[in-house]
Structure formats: C-alpha cells, structure tokens
Amino acid sequence: MLRYTAQRLLFAVPVIFGVLLIGFALLNLVPSDPATARAGPTASAAVITQIRSEMGLDRPLWEQFLRYVGSIMQGDLGTSLVNNMSVAEELSRSFLATLELIALCLVWAVPLAILLGVAAAVSRGGFLDRLIISGAVAGISLPVFLIGMVLLWIFGFQLQWLPFTGRGGPLWTLDGFRHAVLPSLCLGLIFVGPVARITRTSMLEVLGADHIRTARAKGLEERLIVGRHALRNAMIPVTTLIGLQIGYLMGGAIVTETIFSWPGVGRLAVGAIVANDLPVAQGAIIALALGFIAINIIVDLLYAVLDPRIQAR
Template identity: 40%
Template sequence: MKNFLARRLIFSVLSLFIASMAVFGLAHAKEDPINLFIQPGYFVSPETLEALKAKWGLDKPLALQYLTWAGNMLRGDLGESVQQQRPVTTIVGEKWGATFQLAIVAWIFGTVTGIPLGIISALQRGRVVDYLARGVALFGQTLPAFWIGLVGIWIFAVWLGWLPVFGRGEGLPFWQQAKHYVLPTLVLGWGPMAGYMRITRSAMLEVLDSEYIKLARAKGVSNRMVVWKHAFRNALIQPLTIATLLLAGFMDGAVLVEVIFAWPGVGRVAVEAVNQNDFMLITGTVFIFTFLYLIMSLVADLLYTVADPRIRLS
C-alpha cells in the first residue's frame, strides 16, 4: 500500500512539473507575451515597452522567467490580471462558487442516472430496456452539447416558457433559483451520463461472463449478492476513473455551458481572458485546471485500492 501511494505521489509531482513547463512553453511559443498587451493600432514607446517587460518579468532570460513563475505558482501567487489589475486568485475565487455548485449538481445527475442505467442495461441484455438505454447513450454521445443547449433553450424557455436561461438566479428564493440549474445541469450532465452508461454496461457484461460469477451462481448464491457484491464491485474501477475525472472537468468550468447560459463561473472567465489577451489570467486558470486534474487522478488511484484489494496489496 505504501509503495503504491509513493509511486502515485511521485507520478503526480512529475506530471505537475511537466504540465507547468507545457503551460509556460505554450504561452511563449509563438511570440513575446508582451505583444499580447499591445492593442493593434496603438503606438508604444520603447521606454514604455521596457517598463512593461520589467513589470511582468519578461525582461529576464526564459529559464529564469519559468523558475520565477513556477515558484510563484507553488506559493499560490498566480499573478495579476492585465485587464482587471487584480490578483488572479481573487478573480478565480469569486467565480469558483458558481462553477463548483453547477459541477456538483451536474456530476450527481450524470452519476446517479448513468451508472444505474448501465447496470440495468447489462442485466437486461438483448431486451427492450437494454435497447432503450443504449439508444439514450447513443444520442448522448453523438449530439453536440451546444446543440442540446440551444434546442433546450428554444423548447423550455422560448416555446414553453418554463425555465430561465440566464445566470444562476442569485438572490432569488430557493425554488426559483433551482430553475436556473435545470437546463445547464441537463446539458452538462447528458454526455457524461451516456458515457457512464456505456462503460458501466461493458464492465458489468465482462464481469458477469467471467468464470467466478458462473461458479457463484452454481453454488446457489442469490442473484442480488452476485450482482452487487461480486459483479458490481469488480466492475467499479472503470466508472470510478470516469467519475473522478469528470468531476475535475466540471470544476474546471464547463466553458461551453457557462457561455451559452451566461453562467458566472471559471470557464467563462477563461474564455474572456483569451478574448482579452490576458496572459496572466490565462496561465493562472490553465495551471489551476491542470492541478485539479492531477489531484482527482490521485483520488481515483486511492479509490481503486478500496474497490479492488489486489491493487492495495500489489
């Protein structure tokens, strides 16, 4: 167990180091980042340009720039937004609550619908329920999220007038505020729900066809015990991987959903930073996204040891 955790921690640290180099390198790959701060058509004197470079630390050698940037990141200093003249941590912190709330709701929706559908589909293989569940998964994985969002707005907001489509309803009573979550949650959770269903179904079918399941049935073990204790637990590793990484992706900010529904979250902030050429805000948010993915990957590895004792003992 200790060796397993040590390997995973070392791997996470190395991945974070490589990811930080990639983020920094991509930001400097095309041209000097100082050019992003200069609007087309405006003249900037050489003295002003040098002052800006000194302010943002772009007058130092590239290796020293990286070490300074990485050291600040490790201390939690993500720099200062060029456009807003405020710390990146403050900007992201103000938007994180909205993203986290939507992420949790969408993650719960996708998990509690997709995994049970996958189990039912596997147990009802070749029957009507199986075909219906597979049809839902097919549409969920093929229909683009932006199309689902726009169609949902047209049906439930424009045509029926049931649901709002702008913002998250801050300051409204609970039930009215909950309506603001319905469409973003459905659009954000629809695709992951389909992915859960397909992966869970495949994993369950593979386990149900294994020899030890046939042996358990031959011994007279009840169907409920076979499904939930033997089959589902051994098929849980693949859905666990999807669950943790999906939660990380949701917390990173569902860019498309936040833009369509004007959701005041981190994903929308990242889009605005790209549009405004806000170098420090872009690198800061990307680094946070990467860090979250690595943390959730480590959590997934730890959950493996709970689901499968063979990993814990290896």
C-alpha cells in the same frame, strides 16, 4: 494506504511541472503583448517599453519561466492586466462556481448512468438494452454546444421554465439551483452515455463469472446477485472511467459556461485569452490542470479501496 497515497502524490509533481511548462510556452506563442494590454491602446512606445521592463518581459523566456514557477510556489499567481485584481481571488470565485456545476451534474448523472448500464446488462439483447445503447451512443456523439443550444431553446425560450443565463447565487439557494439546472443537464448528458456503456460491458463480464453461476446455483435471488455480488466487482473499471469523465467535464464546462454565461473558471479562461490577460489565462490553466490531477488521485485511491490488491503492487 498512506504509502500508496504518498506515491500517487509524488507522481503528480512532474505532471504539474509539465503543465506549467506547456501552458507557459503555449501562451507565450500567442501573438499578443501583455505590456500593451496593461498600458492601454493609447499608450506611447516609451511607456510600453517601461512596462515590459517592469514585468520582466524583456528577459529570456527561461528566466521568465523560472520566475513564474517561483512566484507560484510562493502562492502568487499575479495580477490581472485588465481589472488589476488578484488572479487568485478571481480564480477562487470562478472555481467554486465550476465545482458547483460539476457537483450538481454528478449527483444525478452517476446514479443514472450506472442504473442504465445495469439494466442494459440484465436485459441483454432485449428492447431495453437496445434502447439504452442507442441513447448512450447519441449522448456520446452529440457535441456539447449542440446539446446546450437545444436545452436553452426548449426550456429557456419556448417553455420558459428555467433561467438560462448567469448564476443566481449559491447552489443551495432556490434561485441558484434553478440557474444551475440547465448547465448541469448539458454536462450530464455527455457524461451518462460513456459510463452507461462501460457499466453494461463490465456487468456482462462479471455476470458470466464462475462465482455468479455458483450463486445462482445456490438459489439466490437475482436482485441480490446483481446488486451485491456483481455490481461491486463491475465498479472497478467504471470508477476509472468516471474519474476520466469528470476530468473531461471540466473541459466541457468551458463550452457550457460560455453558452449559459456561467461565471466559472472555463468562461474566465476564454475571456482572459480573448482579452490577452496572460496572468489570468495561466492561472485558469493551472486551476483546471490541478482539478484534473486531484480527480485522478481520488480515483486511484477509490480503485485501491475496491481492489486492495492494487496497494501491494
């Protein structure tokens, strides 16, 4: 298992380098000048030129990139051009808020999605199966911003049951939990559909296998067959999709955090790009990419636990 883990970590190194390269290139293609953003709109051309030299922006792009990678390897993500704060400090607060939102989403969305998928597979072709599949297709088809606006309008404006702007505090406090409910619902509704569908498909394949027919022939109860024998084998592709969907949640969190004014890393990235705050934008891209890579490594390890044959490949 340790060797398998080391291989996964080793394979992540070129991916991280590629993310750094692509992120650096894309942000440098944006028609903006970080030196002007730091100097302010009233600064003279001489001052802007001096700041450009101090920031190293007058050097070739390849040299800027190498300096940037060297700074990251030393743990220095730079300083914000807008508020002169450490990028690492801003990211630590914002990333924690995003993790809280995703964690609350997964607490209810993963069990619900698996339960719906199993129920649809057991009642294949029936009314419940068709109802669940229809709901899953609707959840996949609807865009995140539409779901967020509907939740905000119904539960925030009309019923006024829940707050819908900002973060009320840590998730384990009552006020913090109430502020996180609507954003987590918005994210979870786009998560449940795909996971429920793949759970149903995987369960149908397993329920038609020879060992399941043998278990039924021995007279085992259906709930034991479904819960103990079928679900574990069906969870292998489901686990893979859950990992991918968690990565997509981090992308969906950008829209959700903007709608609900949630102070997460996605909203931080949008604000930094709008304000031409290049160091913060680059740091946010790195944080999101590292989160996605970490999730995929964890999924690979869970995959190996569910199917030990993978470790031998």
